[in-house]
Amino acid sequence: MIDVLKSVWRWLDARLQVGSTIAEVAAHPVPRSSASWWYVFGSATLVVFILQVVTGICLATVYTPAADRAWDSLIYLNYQQPLGWYLRALHGWGSNFMVALMFIHMIQVFLFGAYKFPRELTWVAGCVLLLSTLGMAFTGQVLRFDQNAYWGLGIGASIAGRTPIIGFKVVDLILGGPIIAGETLSRFFALHVFVIPGLLIAFVGLHLFLVLRLGINEWPMPGRIVRRNTYLQEYQELVHKDGEPFMPFAAQKDLVFAGLIILSLLVVAAVEGPIGPNGQPDPTIIQTVPRPDFFFLWLFSLFALLPPWTETFLMLTGPVAVIGLIFALPFISPTGEKSWRRRPISVVIVILVVTTIATLTWLGTFSPWSPVMDAWSAAPTPIDYVKGRTPLELQGALLVQSKQCRNCHSLGGNGGMRGPALDDTATRLTRDQIVRQIVQGGGNMPAYGKNLTPPQVNAIVAFLATMHPAGEPPARDSAHPAIPASESTY
Structure with a gap:
């Protein structure tokens, strides 16, 4: 087998002339x-x-x-x-x-x-x-x-x-x-x-x-x-x-x-x-x-x-x-x-x-991705959701519009379906949980803490805290039991 391989190599080298190059x-x-x-x-x-x-x-x-x-x-x-x-x-x-x-x-x-x-x-x-x-x-x-x-x-x-x-x-x-x-x-x-x-x-x-x-x-x-002027000669001598x-x-x-x-x-x-x-x-x-x-x-x-x-x-x-x-x-x-x-x-x-x-x-491995949300235009917040709101809550409604939150969330039946509707946010999350969800993200939602200032987060949370059906109380922290109305004056 070795003799066969040598013969094949000699045949190839005679035609390719690569043997001397490889040896060099x-x-x-x-x-x-x-x-x-x-x-x-x-x-x-x-x-x-x-x-x-x-x-x-x-x-x-x-x-x-x-x-x-x-x-x-x-x-x-x-x-x-x-x-x-x-x-x-x-x-x-x-x-x-x-x-x-x-x-x-x-x-x-x-x-x-x-x-x-x-x-x-x-x-x-x-x-x-x-x-x-x-x-x-x-x-x-x-x-x-x-x-x-x-x-x-x-x-x-x-x-x-x-x-x-x-x-x-x-x-x-x-x-x-x-x-x-x-x-x-x-x-x-x-x-x-x-x-x-x-x-x-x-x-x-x-x-x-x-x-x-x-x-x-x-x-x-x-x-x-x-x-x-000297390196090449020194290298060759070495x-x-x-x-x-x-x-x-x-x-x-x-x-x-x-x-x-x-x-x-x-x-x-x-x-x-x-x-x-x-x-x-x-x-x-x-x-x-x-x-x-x-x-x-x-x-x-x-x-x-x-x-x-x-x-x-x-x-x-x-x-x-x-x-x-x-x-x-x-x-x-x-x-x-x-x-x-x-x-x-x-x-x-x-x-x-x-x-x-x-x-x-x-x-x-854990740094949050915080997308830029500034937009030229976005769907306006329905009028019914801004009636009787405080100035801070109205500012939050404007931010929900300008930051394109409705690309992923619906409001009043219109908007994206990637995330849950905003109409009942306050019945599912407390204020602290809304803040954490916006700032840190979670589930299918990116973290927006880097691209929203604290006042902007505060305004959005104030608006979303009003998002609960009439007659249905908002979510509360289980660590703080609700006080019955009959005892609230004591």
Whole structure:
């Protein structure tokens, strides 16, 4: 068998002439210090990406990118297709592993100064790969097309719609129209299966080419300064004096770590199972907790906790500024010290970024989504419901109108059917319960505490507290028993 394989290889190599190239890549020298466990995250990310490609191709043979069939095809994979659930689990958790590994790899590169001259373009290519990986993760969540994906995409589209002047055009470009529909899913399927993977493959090739041409970054020794006019010569002298061939010297740890990552992924997929889908997407039922997957939880939490007056500005400028700064880093600091031991500011930045993202991710597991309710117009409150009301209650009636509460709740027989009618609110909830429901949300109702001021909440509650049929008393707190009328004067 070995002789047969050798014969086949010789036949192919005689026609493709790739043997010498492969041998050159395997034997290219690397600094001995680079054969460290700190240098294994990039190769592990590549291995997980290859697994994502393989599992993605398999899933694409069953998945149906149609609005009325996508959810059903995932249910078929989960419960009918043999091992379909495991294939989905590998692909879903593989996405999480890939994002985590790439994030760790970027931190390692930053701390080791591997973005400095002459590896500026290697860093830029890595940044593109990180953004493309996050794009794959987001589009993959949308393709689940369940309630969480539907309303999560709705939030993303509403953010894009805030872009000045071209906001509506951006939304049309993302959704394929003004609403989430079948064309939306087709666009995200094309992005997830063709466009973004194409970018990833192209930039992975560019990234590997640059690594081979420029060499693997040496261990950053304190005091070894990067200077444009001397670094390349110093690196070549280091490789000549203390270099080893990549195969098998440096590749051993890469293979061991990649094997452990794949084994961990296989176990996690078997134990945790596939991610979703949850309930079928239904625009008539509001998903009050449309949480993204963990890699975007920190961003969701940040947007959910921002003061309303800062939302639009920070949503549109913050990500652009941060991404621009990351891309510009190697051009801002192309030379100088590499060792993290002599770059305390870099260490502090990493600690602050990791701590902030970890904290926001934790907060994102329970931070309430508070939609903006300001409207141009809304159905007026029926006259019968404002007769004889106090000024505070009249203000509450106006807020119920201007804040579009009747998109979800009916009043006087007219309005939405997503939530219960407002006509008998006071018979079901006490004042304190109404406040809590408005501010914190619950059930099928989002939390509106961030987008309503305390005086506005007080006015709405005052109006809703009058919503009970004539002759029927409002709800009361059971901790305070009602006082019979015959005893009320004592």
